[in-house]
Amino acid sequence: MGSPRYFYNVAGKMIPWFAVSFLLTLIAGIYYGLFVAPPDYQQGDSYRIMYIHVPAAWMSMFIYIVMAVAGLISLVWRIKITEITIISSASVGASFTFLALVTGSLWGKPMWGAWWVWDARLTSELMLLFLYLGIIALYSAIEDKRVAARAISILALVGVVNIPIIHYSVEWWNTLHQTSSVTVTGKQAMSTSMLIPLLLMGISFKLYYGAVVLMRARAEVLERDRNTRWVRELVEGEMK
């Protein structure tokens, strides 16, 4: 089950499903978010950045947690596929973190008047970006990629303490960043017409990550197994 060839083939079949459902939810989410959802009472149309910013931030944390869990499994059980998952997720995770930070600035400038503030949430999200970059840097610096995969397993695990800090930062400190408002009940709840596109975008980004991590992992599997017979047969088949 954990065999690389099996993974390569199964992943190859799964990717189109992820791709199509990603596109559908993306189109639905953006359509609802830009055309159907009404302007905000206080922020007008600038709040629509939320439909990019919030799902991107969710992904930045979600992907890191996936990496940390994969890291734990890799260290304990030494499964090749979980080892590959970490580096396969790192660049897309870093990208989402970067996206969250930049769209946050673009949203914050008209809202608070500042491109950046050093409050707890923004600072810890920035640290998350550095953690991702550190993982990518360490992996590329170590020549033996199997050793590299285990090294970043530890790094991913060590850095996971940052995730609760990001998540709870708005509760633990007085921050400029708004507190959690994605609830269905309670007085701070978002209206449904604004909530639906947000959830659609959240699901869409997750499906995107599913597709992308599988694509990246397939490439890594090929690279690692390049001298095996199944890969050679595969290449001869493809190159005909």
Place this chain on the structure above:
Amino acid sequence: MSEFLDMGGYAMYVWPSYGLAFVILVANWVSPLMQRRRILTDIARKLRRDKREQK
């Protein structure tokens, strides 16, 4: 239509956000595909060379 593009005056904040998201989504999609192609071509090249050396 122009009202929509104007985004209530916030156009220069909203559209770059969506634009950047688009760029990032495309880049992270294309990159692993190109990587896979590169690896396959590289392995094929080495296979051809090994075959030639065997003769």
Place this chain on the structure above:
Amino acid sequence: MSTLSLTSAFTLLLKRDLVLAYRRRAELVNPLLFFVLVTAMFPLGIGNDPKLIQAVGPGVIWVAALLAALLSLDTMFRSDFDDGTLEQFMLSAHPISVLVLAKILAHWMITGLPLFIAAPLLAMMLNVPTDAIPTLMLTLVLGTPVLSLIGSVGVALTVGLRRGGVILSLLVLPLYVPVLIFATDAVKTSIVGIPTSAQISILAAMLIGSLVLAPLATAASLRISLS
């Protein structure tokens, strides 16, 4: 031949590292000198406004401590790695995490403790009010071991790499940030006169947490780096 007990092994390793460091006394001064110089540069760079200097004082001292710790981290495993001793340690019958703890303790005594001792001098240079100095010292004595502990994981991951130093900073600084934030917050709060039990408790918790977890992570990292 009798094998050493764990405590003896620990003490022996600690003494060895301290003696080796003492033999290179001149080098010991480097992180300390760096700490003092960097701290001194700030008033010169910022200008002579005493209020401004006082406002940035705690932050500057702590950032300088952070940088000094980073600079000195490499010495933790470098010479042992270079002459093969590190690989010998990995073959030990004793739990490597405990041996690692001895090395971390030695490292802290060599690099962190001097910072702690130099702190009152620096506090005076940066107009930190005398009442806040005990809090500053407390944050340093609680925080600098955390820097050594967390740093040890980073060094262990990069010890085999050629350009390890640059990556080390990238790996370790994001993890240092919480320590920096809570330590400086504690000092600034005490300058204003408000009790600092919350920040100090968090620093103490970080110390205990890293004391338990870091040696394990470092041992695992060494195993991976030396494989």
